[in-house]
Amino acid sequence: MKRIALVALLSLASLGGCTTNQTTGRSQFNAMSRDQEIALGAEAKPGLVQEMGGEVAREDVKAYVKEVGMKLAASTEGDNPSLPWEFTLLDSDVINAFALPGGKVFMSRGLATKMKNEAQLASVLGHEVGHVTARHINDRMADSMWVSAAAGIASVLLEDTTGAIGELAPQVVQLGGQSVLMRFNRKQELEADSLGVRYMVKNDYDPTGALGVMEILEESMKGDRGAEFFSTHPYPKTRIENLQKLYKTEYAFAVNNPKYQAHADRFRSRFLSKMAAAYPDAGPSRFATKVEAAGHWASLGLGEPAAWCAHCAEDRP
Numbered sequence: 425m426k427r428i429a430l431v432a433l434l435s436l437a438s439l440g441g442c443t444t445n446q447t448t449g450r451s452q453f454n455a456m457s458r459d460q461e462i463a464l465g466a467e468a469k470p471g472l473v474q475e476m477g478g479e480v481a482r483e484d485v486k487a488y489v490k491e492v493g494m495k496l497a498a499s500t501e502g503d504n505p506s507l508p509w510e511f512t513l514l515d516s517d518v519i520n521a522f523a524l525p526g527g528k529v530f531m532s533r534g535l536a537t538k539m540k541n542e543a544q545l546a547s548v549l550g551h552e553v554g555h556v557t558a559r560h561i562n563d564r565m566a567d568s569m570w571v572s573a574a575a576g577i578a579s580v581l582l583e584d585t586t587g588a589i590g591e592l593a594p595q596v597v598q599l600g601g602q603s604v605l606m607r608f609n610r611k612q613e614l615e616a617d618s619l620g621v622r623y624m625v626k627n628d629y630d631p632t633g634a635l636g637v638m639e640i641l642e643e644s645m646k647g648d649r650g651a652e653f654f655s656t657h658p659y660p661k662t663r664i665e666n667l668q669k670l671y672k673t674e675y676a677f678a679v680n681n682p683k684y685q686a687h688a689d690r691f692r693s694r695f696l697s698k699m700a701a702a703y704p705d706a707g708p709s710r711f712a713t714k715v716e717a718a719g720h721w722a723s724l725g726l727g728e729p730a731a732w733c734a735h736c737a738e739d740r741p
Contacts, residue, residue, distance in 0.1 A: 434581060436713070437499060438613075441454055442454065442687060443451075445558065445559060445647070446501040446502030446503075447504065447557040447558050447559075447619065448503075448558050448615070449499045452559060452562065453562075453563075453566045454562065454566075455562050455563075455565035455566035455670035456525070456561075456565060457563050461525035461526045461559070461561070461562065461640075462507065462524050462525070462527070463526070464507060464524065464526065464561075465509075465524035465525045465526030465527065466528070466655040466739050468512070468524050468528075469524060469528050472524070472530065472693075473512060473530075474519070475532070476514040476515075476516045476532065477514060477515045477516040478514070478515050479512055479513060479514060479515060480514070480515045480533055480699075480702075481515070481702070482600070482698060482699070483543060484639070484660070484694075484698055484700045485513065485633055485694075485695055485698050485699060486512075486513050487550070488694045488695055489511050489513045489531065489536070489545070490510075490511045490551060491694075492511075492542060492545055492546055493509065493511030493529060493549045493553070494509060494511070495510040495546075495627050496546060496549055496550045496553050496623040496624075497510065497553055498528065499623050499626040499627055500557045500623065501557060502529075502558070504557045506523075506533070506599060507526060507527035507556070508527055509527035509529070510527060510528050510529065511529045511530075511531075511549065512528070512529070512530045512531070512586075512738045513531055513533060513536065514530055514531065514532045514533065516532040516533065517533075517534040517562070518532050518534050518555060519532060519534045519535045519641070519644045520532045520534070520535060520718065521535055521548050521549075521551070521552055522552065523552040523553070523555040523556050523561075524556075524561070524562045525556060525559070526633065527556055527694065528556075529551065529553060529556070530552075531548055531550040531677050533699065535548065535640065536695070536699075537692070537696065537699055539636070539640070539666035539687035540575070540636060540691070540735075541633060541636070541686035541687055541691045542629070542633075542686065542688070542691040543624065543630045543631075543632075543633025543636075543685070543686040543688055544633045544634075544636045544637050544640075544686075544691075545691065546620075546623075546624050546627065546629045546633065546694070547620055547621075547629075547633045547634040547636075547637050547638055548620075548625060549620075550619065550620030550621070550622075550623040550624050550635075551616045551617055551619070551620035552616070552620075552732050553619070553620070553623060553663065554615065554616035554617075554618070554619025554622075555608060555612070555616045556606075556609075558601075558612070558615055558616065558619060560608050560612045560615075560616070563612070564608070565608075579703045582583065584661075598636075610658045610662075613658055613663070614658060614662075614663065617634065617663055617666055617667060618666070618670060620634065621634060621667065621670055621675060625675055625684065628680070628683055628684050629684060629685065629686070630684045630685055630686045631670070631671065631675050631678050631679065631684065632671065632679060633686055633717065634667050635664060636661055638660040639660070639663050639669070641660045642659075642660040643658070643660070645660070646712040650707075700708060733739060
C-alpha cells in the first residue's frame with residue numbers, strides 16, 4: 425500500500441512539470457496549461473460579472489479603463505501580451521478589484537470613483553495584471569492539488585478505516601477552489617503590488633499613485649480590522665512599507681521625475697466627470713442621500729451631477 429501511495433504521488437508530480445515564469449524568474453509547477461487558464465477565466469467571468477451587479481453601462485468610460493489596462497498588458501513579459509486580456513468595470517458600490525487567469529481583470533466603480541488620477545487607476549489595474557502574469561491562481565491550484573493528494577495518500581498510509589482523513593481531500597479542494605477564484609495570500613499580494621509598479625513605470629506613470637490607492641483602501645477598512653496574521657490581504661500599512669522600499673531603491677529614478685505623470689486632468693475629464701453625469705449607474709451608492717452623494721462629488725471637485733438617482737427618496741435628508 426505504501427508503494428502504491430508513493431507511485432501515486434510521483435505520478436501527480438509528473439503531470440504538470442515545471443517551467444520558469446518569465447515575469448518572476450521563479451520555477452513554477454504547472455497545475456494548469458496556458459489554454460486551461462484562458463478557458464477557466466472565460467468560463468468564470470460571466471457568473472462573476474452577474475454577481476457583482478453587471479458592467480457599468482457607459483461605453484466611453486469602459487473604453488477608457490480598457491485603454492489604460494491594455495497599455496499595461498502590452499508591457500508585460502514573454503507571451504503575456506498575447507493573452508485575451510479583458511478589463512471590466514463593474515457596476516458595484518463595493519470597493520473591489522480582482523483577476524482571473526487568462527487575462528480577465530475586474531474593478532468596481534465603487535473603487536474607481538474614489539480615485540483622483542489615472543496613475544491610481546493604472547496602479548490597481550497593474551496590480552491585477554501582475555496576479556495574472558505571476559500566475560498566482562496557478563500556484564493556488566497547485567497548492568490545493570498537493571494538499572488534496574497528500575490527504576488521500578495519508579489515508580492509505582495510515583490505513584484510515586474511519587475515513588476521517590480521506591474525507592479531508594474534497595473539503596480542501598472546495599476551499600481551494602473558492603480561494604483560487606477570489607483571494608490571494610499576503611506574499612502574492614505584495615508581489616502583485618511590485619509588478620503593478622513595474623508596469624506603471626514602463627508606461628511613464630507616477631509610481632507613487634499606488635500610495636493614493638492604499639489610502640483609499642485604508643479608509644475603507646476603518647472599524648473592520650482583525651489581526652493581520654489572519655488576514656489574506658496585507659493591511660495597507662504593510663503594502664505601503666513595501667512600496668516605499670521600491671521607491672527608494674528600484675524605482676528611485678521615477679519618483680519626482682516629470683517624465684512620470686499622474687494625469688489627474690485626463691482622469692477627471694475622461695472618467696470622473698462622465699461617471700458623475702451617468703449617476704445613478706455610477707458614482708456613490710445608489711442608496712445614498714442627496715447630501716451624501718453631493719459630498720462625494722464635491723470631494724472630487726466635480727460639483728453636483730446633472731441628474732439625481734431615481735432610487736434616492738426625495739424626502740430623505
